[in-house]
Amino acid sequence: MNIGIIGLGLIGGSLGLDLRSHGHHVIGVSRRQSTCETAMTRGCVDCASTHLSSLTTVEVVFVCTPLGLIIPTVTELITFLPKTTVITDVGSVKTPIVQAITPHWQNFIGGHPMAGTAETGIDAAIPALFVNRPYVLTPTSTTPESATATIAGIIQQLKSQIYYCQPQEHDQAVSWISHLPVMVSAALISACSQERDRHILNLAQNLASTGFRDTSRVGGGNPELGRMMAEHNQEALLNSLHQYRHHLDELINLIETKNWQKLQQKLQSTQQERSHFVKEKYRRRGGIE
Numbered sequence: 001m002n003i004g005i006i007g008l009g010l011i012g013g014s015l016g017l018d019l020r021s022h023g024h025h026v027i028g029v030s031r032r033q034s035t036c037e038t039a040m041t042r043g044c045v046d047c048a049s050t051h052l053s054s055l056t057t058v059e060v061v062f063v064c065t066p067l068g069l070i071i072p073t074v075t076e077l078i079t080f081l082p083k084t085t086v087i088t089d090v091g092s093v094k095t096p097i098v099q100a101i102t103p104h105w106q107n108f109i110g111g112h113p114m115a116g117t118a119e120t121g122i123d124a125a126i127p128a129l130f131v132n133r134p135y136v137l138t139p140t141s142t143t144p145e146s147a148t149a150t151i152a153g154i155i156q157q158l159k160s161q162i163y164y165c166q167p168q169e170h171d172q173a174v175s176w177i178s179h180l181p182v183m184v185s186a187a188l189i190s191a192c193s194q195e196r197d198r199h200i201l202n203l204a205q206n207l208a209s210t211g212f213r214d215t216s217r218v219g220g221g222n223p224e225l226g227r228m229m230a231e232h233n234q235e236a237l238l239n240s241l242h243q244y245r246h247h248l249d250e251l252i253n254l255i256e257t258k259n260w261q262k263l264q265q266k267l268q269s270t271q272q273e274r275s276h277f278v279k280e281k282y283r284r285r286g287g288i289e
Contacts, residue, residue, distance in 0.1 A: 003154075004029065004058035006073060008039045008048065010116060011090050012064030013125025015158075016044035021127065022157045027055055030122075038122045053080050060150060062111075063089040067228035071100045078105050086147045092174060092225075093232040094138045094167035102140060107147045110138040110167055112174070113160065118217060128159075135160035138167040175236035177277060179229040180244060183237070185219025186226065 001024050005012045008030040016026045020043065028045035029052055030036050036048035047054075055061060055077065065073050070089050077087070086107045091097055094110040101108045115133040117124060135155045139148045155162055165173070192212075195201040219226075230237055254263040 001025070001060060001154075002027065002058045004055040004061040005045065005064055006030075006052070006055075006061065006077070007064035007066075007069075008035050008044065008122050008125075009064065010120055010122075010124045011113065011129075012062065013039060013042070013044040013122045014115075014127070014129040015062060015064065015090075015113075017042075017125060017127045018130065018158050019154070020044070020046065027058060029054060035122050039125075042122065042125065044122065044125055052077050056080050056082075058085060060086045060088070060154065063087065063091075066224060067091045067093060067232060068224075070097055074101050074105065074108070083107070086150050088137075088151050091232075092178060092229060094136075094170045096232050098138060098140060098167045102142065106142070107144060109143050109147050109151055110170075111151060111155075112136045112138075112170065114178075115160075118221065120222060130155075130158040130160045133160050134163055136163045136165060136170055138165060138170050140167070171233050172236045172239075175233055175240045179233055179237045180240040182218045182221070182226050182229060183241060184244065185216050187219070189216050189219050 003019055003024050004027045005016050005019075006029045008016070008028050012028070016028060016039065019026050026045045028036060028039050028048035029050065030039065030048060031050060033050055036045075036050060039045045039048050052073075058081075061077065061081070063070050063073055063077075070091050074087060074089070081087075084107065086109070087101070087105055088109050088111045089097060090111055090113055092112055094112065098108075098110045113130055113133060113135045115130050115135075117126070117129075135158070137148065137151060137155075152162055192204060193201075195204065251263070251266070253259075254266065
């Protein structure tokens with residue numbers, strides 16, 4: 001197929017590597033000419049341009065821009081495309097995107113690959129990034145079955161695990177396992193950084209190891225992405241944050257009252273529950289959602 005990719009960062013570049021390995025002809029679009037040249041040099045795309053008009057012949061377009069640019073990008077893009085072209089995105093919030101685009105483009109289906117690394121940009125693109133990772137599709141009642149089948153077929157070639165749900169269901173779920181961790185991790189970093197004793201602060205920075213690295217990683221990521229998560233998924237994220245605060249208050253109370261037995265029971269419970277969220281295969285691969 002002729003496939004377009006708009007946004008040649010980690011996700012877009014990695015997607016291009018895999019699509020080309022399956023024989024697809026990939027046309028990339030980036031805001032920077034230097035990114036286009038790097039993408040071609042690295043083999044992420046067959047050709048690349050800074051102009052959306054270069055995608056007039058593609059059958060499928062993956063919009064891999066930052067979250068806040070998806071809707072305006074598609075609004076401009078559809079002026080160049082035939083009605084048969086299938087458009088999908090990779091944004092981590094689905095409801096506002098699907099609601100904004102669907103009325104204007106019938107062959108649109110929201111998507112979200114739950115894959116990535118701590119690195120960003122075209123230089124971070126790697127092959128097989130999506131293997132065994134969840135890939136969510138959010139078709140609505142008006143989404144043509146042919147459009148869903150087209151994107152699902154491509155995702156199957158990536159060897160991802162496809163999940164289907166409504167946009168609102170997706171946003172509520174990822175508020176728990178993706179957006180909330182970013183905010184909690186950011187709060188952890190902020191709290192540690194506010195230690196007033198300079199000696200203790202320096203000591204903590206020198207002693208920080210794998211535990212702090214793992215729990216702080218997503219909070220130390222792309223600030224723009226974190227802001228977009230909160231802005232576009234505000235209601236679901238606030239609900240998760242309020243419930244998280246309730247459980248944090250519970251832990252504070254157990255420690256203040258020296259209820260060590262109940263604290264241990266709580267930690268035993270969380271030890272067991274974690275396995276329902278973090279599968280062993282994901283722990284081996286690492287990454288970021």
